[in-house]
Amino acid sequence: MRRRTIPLPDPFDFHLTVGHQTHFRGKVGSDLYADGTYYRALRRGNDVLSAAATPLGDGRLEIRLLSGDSDADLAFVTEAMANLLALDIDLSGFYALLSADPVLGDAVGHLRGLRPPRAESVFEALVVAIIGQQISGNVALVIREGLVETYGSPIDADGYMLQAFPRPERLLDAGTDALRAHKLSGRKVEYIQDTAERTLAGELDASRFLEMDNEEVIAELIKVRGIGRWTAEWMLMRALGRTDVLPAGDLALRRVVSDLYFGGETINEAQLAAFGTERWSPYRGLATTYLFSYLRKQRVDAGGTAPAAPG
DNA sequence: AGCCAGGCTCTCG
DNA sequence: CGAGAGCATGGC
Numbered sequence: 001m002r003r004r005t006i007p008l009p010d011p012f013d014f015h016l017t018v019g020h021q022t023h024f025r026g027k028v029g030s031d032l033y034a035d036g037t038y039y040r041a042l043r044r045g046n047d048v049l050s051a052a053a054t055p056l057g058d059g060r061l062e063i064r065l066l067s068g069d070s071d072a073d074l075a076f077v078t079e080a081m082a083n084l085l086a087l088d089i090d091l092s093g094f095y096a097l098l099s100a101d102p103v104l105g106d107a108v109g110h111l112r113g114l115r116p117p118r119a120e121s122v123f124e125a126l127v128v129a130i131i132g133q134q135i136s137g138n139v140a141l142v143i144r145e146g147l148v149e150t151y152g153s154p155i156d157a158d159g160y161m162l163q164a165f166p167r168p169e170r171l172l173d174a175g176t177d178a179l180r181a182h183k184l185s186g187r188k189v190e191y192i193q194d195t196a197e198r199t200l201a202g203e204l205d206a207s208r209f210l211e212m213d214n215e216e217v218i219a220e221l222i223k224v225r226g227i228g229r230w231t232a233e234w235m236l237m238r239a240l241g242r243t244d245v246l247p248a249g250d251l252a253l254r255r256v257v258s259d260l261y262f263g264g265e266t267i268n269e270a271q272l273a274a275f276g277t278e279r280w281s282p283y284r285g286l287a288t289t290y291l292f293s294y295l296r297k298q299r300v301d302a303g304g305t306a307p308a309a310p311g
Numbered sequence: 312a313g314c315c316a317g318g319c320t321c322t323c324g
Numbered sequence: 325c326g327a328g329a330g331c332a333t334g335g336c
Contacts, residue, residue, distance in 0.1 A: 129317095136316035139334050185332045187320075228319050252317040292317080 002065040002074040005056065009087055013113025014038075014055045017085055020293050021117035028141065029128070029148045030120070030165045032157070039066075040084060041155050041162035042120060044076050048164045050157035051077035053085070061087075066157045086115035086241060094243075094283040101279060103260050108290035116289040118238055122206050123199045124165045125239035126221075129231045130191045131184070139183075146182045147171070168196035191226025198224055206239060214242055237285045246284035248273035256291050 014036075022033040032039040038053045049068040055061055063081050065074045082088070095112070098105040119125035131147075132140040151170045152163030171179065171192060179189045198204050204224075209217045214236055221232040233247040247253060249269045257275065258267050267275070280287040 130319095133318040134316065135318090135332075136334070139316075139332085142334070143332095180332095183333060185330095187331060191319085226319065230318060234317090247317080250317045254317090295317090 002071065004063050004074055004078050005060045006063060006078060006082060008055065008059050008061050010059070011091060011113035012087070012115065016111055016114040016293070017117055020114060020289070020296070021084070023141065023296065029144055030152065030163055032160055032162060034160065038081070038085070039157045039160060039162060040081065041153070041157065041164040042077055042080050043164050043167070044073065048153045048155045049073055049077055050155045050162055051081055052158060053081045067155050080120070083241075084118050084120065086118055089115055089241070089243060091115070091286070094286045097280065097283050104287060107260055108294050111290055111293055114290060114293055116237060116241070116243065116286060118241055120165060122204050122209070122235060122239045123168055123195065125235040126195050126204070126227065126231065127192055129234040129238070130188055130195065130226055133188070133231065143183050150182065168199045172196050187226065194225045195227070209240060214245055237288065243285040244282040246273060246276040246280070246288060248276060252295060253288060253291060256295055
């Protein structure tokens, strides 16, 4: 088996980061957290690969290529896993912010080392976000699991059966009725189909967005039917790794900020946007990730039978 | 049982 | 313009 060891940045908390990625449920979509290892099914062109990442405890991360057969595949999955785990991000400025913002520091200071994990592609991030529009996190996870199980590309990973995220062609071939049978609303089926078609046309390639600032990307994305500001912002964080994005329209985020800073008084999107800009720039996206992790932990601690939320 | 859930579009006034 | 209805479904 081919393997490679890479240095880990400091701070890095593997359990928090992979747990966040998998909603502390073990398997979610194409991600699996088991045996102290992060497993993931990946696409490299038309090939499907599987990989594992395990911290060695000495400041290094071991990457194993589980399915795939070349040094090029190993190099590919090594870079992909490092990207999924956001190893490139410098968290020091955000931690300085936590010291300057005691409310945020008290709420999420214990999450030190959490990195904002990513999706594999713009398409995956957009489809997952569209599924999650308006509905509860649990429902969104159920729908996402169904799509990945049915239309993903299966591959073995150390005895676990994983599924690479469905390709746009596959979701288009499935047809409207089949997608609706997966508990998607008729509108969301249209949104996903439009997103898939534009992905195949090359309109949504990550490479197109790399040189654009956040607002330019948002302006481009909301041309797609079904993609509004919230969905575009989610993609910026989840696929492009932008760390200064604030999805101020997000209901759960508005509520947690309301609870922490405004004594429970409800705030609207504009109020949250202004507050976040003043208080958290240029780390608004990191604050968002940490607050969602804080919410998830609250739900887990509350002892729900299904602790989770998407994202 | 009903109402809400990490939005978005379309329709009206 | 801003406000409101409709969407689908699992969970409380």
